[in-house]
Amino acid sequence: MAPSTLVVIAAVSGLALSAGLNAREFPGATVGRGFVSIPVSGQRRDSSNMLRKRADGFANVNINNLKTSGYTIEISVGTPPQALTVAVDTGSSELWVNPDCSKASRASNKTINGQIYITVDDTLSDPEQCRKRGEYDQSKSSSAKKATFNGQELKDNIIQYGDMTTVETAYVEDKFSIAGLQFDNQIFGVAKQSNGTGIGIMGFGPSAYGFENNVTYPLILTNMAKQKVINSPAFSLDLRDYDNSTGSLIFGGVDKKKYAGSLAKIPFKKLLTKYSTGEPFNSTSYYLTVKSMSLTLPNNSNKNIDAAPKDGFLVSLDCGAGDNVLPKGIATQICSGIGAETVPDSDNSCKIDCSYRSKPGGLKVSLEGKDIMVPWENLINEQEFASGNVCYVMVSDNMKFEAGILGAPFLRSVYAVFDWGNENLHIAQSADCGSHIVAIGSGVDAVPGGNGECSLAASTVARFGLAVGTALLTGLALL
Numbered sequence: 001m002a003p004s005t006l007v008v009i010a011a012v013s014g015l016a017l018s019a020g021l022n023a024r025e026f027p028g029a030t031v032g033r034g035f036v037s038i039p040v041s042g043q044r045r046d047s048s049n050m051l052r053k054r055a056d057g058f059a060n061v062n063i064n065n066l067k068t069s070g071y072t073i074e075i076s077v078g079t080p081p082q083a084l085t086v087a088v089d090t091g092s093s094e095l096w097v098n099p100d101c102s103k104a105s106r107a108s109n110k111t112i113n114g115q116i117y118i119t120v121d122d123t124l125s126d127p128e129q130c131r132k133r134g135e136y137d138q139s140k141s142s143s144a145k146k147a148t149f150n151g152q153e154l155k156d157n158i159i160q161y162g163d164m165t166t167v168e169t170a171y172v173e174d175k176f177s178i179a180g181l182q183f184d185n186q187i188f189g190v191a192k193q194s195n196g197t198g199i200g201i202m203g204f205g206p207s208a209y210g211f212e213n214n215v216t217y218p219l220i221l222t223n224m225a226k227q228k229v230i231n232s233p234a235f236s237l238d239l240r241d242y243d244n245s246t247g248s249l250i251f252g253g254v255d256k257k258k259y260a261g262s263l264a265k266i267p268f269k270k271l272l273t274k275y276s277t278g279e280p281f282n283s284t285s286y287y288l289t290v291k292s293m294s295l296t297l298p299n300n301s302n303k304n305i306d307a308a309p310k311d312g313f314l315v316s317l318d319c320g321a322g323d324n325v326l327p328k329g330i331a332t333q334i335c336s337g338i339g340a341e342t343v344p345d346s347d348n349s350c351k352i353d354c355s356y357r358s359k360p361g362g363l364k365v366s367l368e369g370k371d372i373m374v375p376w377e378n379l380i381n382e383q384e385f386a387s388g389n390v391c392y393v394m395v396s397d398n399m400k401f402e403a404g405i406l407g408a409p410f411l412r413s414v415y416a417v418f419d420w421g422n423e424n425l426h427i428a429q430s431a432d433c434g435s436h437i438v439a440i441g442s443g444v445d446a447v448p449g450g451n452g453e454c455s456l457a458a459s460t461v462a463r464f465g466l467a468v469g470t471a472l473l474t475g476l477a478l479l
C-alpha cells in the first residue's frame with residue numbers, strides 16, 4: 001500500500017501535564033488518510049509522595065496496594081472544544097470523564113513488618129494532578145445532547161474496575177476531536193460520583209458481552225469506524241517507558257517502523273464465566289492464551305517456568321494495569337529463578353537489585369504462534385525513594401479472576417494492533433527506526449501484513465542483551 005501523505009501538526013512536546021490547559025493543542029500528532037497517530041504520555045507516580053514512612057529507615061512496601069503509573073492521551077469534547085486528559089485502558093470498554101478529585105487519593109495506612117506506612121496512590125490518583133486534567137461542562141457545549149441508544153435514553157450506570165474503584169456515570173452525547181480528527185454523537189459517561197481515581201478513563205476494549213455492535217451503545221472505536229473517521233475499528237498501541245513520551249496510539253493505522261520481525265495474528269479468546277445469577281456466559285475482553293513462559297538468565301541459560309498450567313492460561317492484555325498478574329506459583333518461580341527477594345504481604349511480588357535491569361536476558365512469553373521477549377529492563381520497575389531506589393519485578397500471584405493480566409510491563413516490549421473488527425491481535429517485538437504509518441483497511445485482511453521495517457538490532461530483542469548474530473537472534477528472525 002502506498003504511504004499516505006502525512007501532515008505533521010506540531011513537534012513532539014514533553015509530558016502533557018506540564019502544559020497548561022490552553023496550551024493543549026495536539027502536539028506530536030500525525031494525521032493521514034484513514035488514521036490519526038497521537039502521542040501517549042506516561043505518568044510516573046511520584047514516589048516521594050507515594051510512601052511516607054512513619055518511622056525511621058526503610059522497609060518493604062506492598063506494591064499491589066500501590067497501583068503503578070499509567071498512560072494518558074489528550075482529547076477534546078464539545079462545541080467549543082473542551083480539552084481533557086484521559087487514561088488509556090485496553091482492559092475496560094467505556095469512556096467517562098470528570099472524576100471526583102477530592103476522592104481521588106487512595107491513601108491508606110499499612111503495617112508491614114510492624115512498621116506503619118501511609119501509602120498515597122500513583123499520579124493517576126493524585127487530587128492535585130486530577131484538577132489540572134480538565135473538566136467537561138455540558139452546559140457550555142452547544143453540541144451536547146442526552147444520550148440515546150435504540151431510541152431509548154440511557155440510564156445512569158455504575159462501572160467497577162478490577163482494583164475496586166467505582167464510578168457512577170450519567171451518559172451524554174457530544175462531538176469529539178482527537179488530534180484534530182472529528183466525529184459526532186459520541187456517547188460517554190460524566191461522573192456523578194467516583195472514588196479512587198483522579199482521571200477519566202478511555203476504555204478501548206470490547207464490552208464483556210461481545211465485540212458485536214448490537215450488545216452495547218456505540219463505543220469509541222465502533223463509533224469512529226461508523227462515521228468513517230477510520231476504515232475499521234482497529235488501533236495500534238506502542239507503549240514506552242513511563243517517562244518516555246515517544247509512545248503512540250494510532251487509531252486506524254500501523255507504524256511499520258516501530259517493530260521488527262513478523263506481526264503475528266492471534267485470534268482473541270473468550271472466557272467462560274458466570275453472571276451473578278450463576279448462568280454461564282462467554283465473556284469478551286482482549287484475552288489471549290499464554291502457552292508457556294521461560295527465563296533467559298544473564299549467563300544465557302534457560303529456565304522453564306514449570307508452574308504454568310499444561311495447556312497454558314488465559315490473560316487479558318491490559319495497558320491500564322501496572323503489573324503482570326499470573327496464576328498461583330508463577331510469580332514465585334520467576335522471582336526465585338532470578339534470585340529476587342519476596343516482598344512480605346504482597347502476593348509473591350518481589351524486589352531485586354536495580355543493576356539487574358541492565359543485565360542480558362529476560363522473560364520469554366510464548367503466545368499461540370509468537371514468542372515475545374520481555375527484557376529485564378521492562379519487567380523490572382525502578383522506584384525512587386528518599387532512601388534510595390528500589391526495583392520491583394512486576395509479577396504477582398494475585399489473580400482474583402479466572403484470567404490473568406499482561407499489563408504495561410509486558411506491553412512495553414511489543415507492538416500491538418488490536419483489530420476489533422476481526423477479533424484478532426497482531427503482535428510483534430517492538431522497535432524504533434523511524435516512522436512509516438500505513439492505514440488499516442477494512443475486511444478480513446484489514447491489518448497490513450508483512451514484517452516490520454526495523455532490524456532486530458533496533459528492537460527490544462536487542463535489549464534482551466544478546467549480540468546480533470547469535471543463535472537466539474537468528475532463531476528469532478524466523479518467528
Ligand SMILES: *[C@@H]1O[C@H](CO)[C@@H](O)[C@H](O)[C@H]1NC(C)=O
Pocket residue numbers: 107108109118
Ligand atoms: C492513618 O493513621 C493516622 C494516625 O493513626 C490517622 O490519623 C489517619 O486517618 C490514617 N489514615 C488512613 C487513610 O487510614
Ligand SMILES: *[C@@H]1O[C@H](CO)[C@@H](O)[C@H](O)[C@H]1NC(C)=O
Pocket residue numbers: 106163164165166195196
Ligand atoms: C468505592 O466505593 C464503592 C461503593 O461505595 C466501594 O465498594 C469501594 O470499595 C470503593 N473503592 C475504593 C477504592 O475506595
Ligand SMILES: *[C@@H]1O[C@H](CO)[C@@H](O)[C@H](O)[C@H]1NC(C)=O
Pocket residue numbers: 212214215
Ligand atoms: C447481535 O448481532 C449478532 C450478529 O451480528 C447476532 O447473532 C445476535 O443475536 C445479536 N444480538 C442481539 C442482542 O441482538
Ligand SMILES: *[C@@H]1O[C@H](CO)[C@@H](O)[C@H](O)[C@H]1NC(C)=O
Pocket residue numbers: 240241243244245246431432
Ligand atoms: C524512548 O524510547 C525510544 C525507543 O525505545 C528510545 O530510542 C529513546 O532513547 C527513549 N528516550 C528516552 C528519553 O528514554
Ligand SMILES: *[C@@H]1O[C@H](CO)[C@@H](O)[C@H](O)[C@H]1NC(C)=O
Pocket residue numbers: 270272280281282
Ligand atoms: C462458550 O463458548 C464455547 C466455545 O465456543 C461454546 O462451546 C460454549 O457453548 C459457550 N458457552 C456459553 C454459555 O455460551
Ligand SMILES: *[C@@H]1O[C@H](CO)[C@@H](O)[C@H](O)[C@H]1NC(C)=O
Pocket residue numbers: 297299301
Ligand atoms: C546460570 O546462572 C544460574 C543462576 O545464577 C545458575 O543456577 C546456573 O548454574 C548458571 N548456568 C551456567 C551454565 O553457568
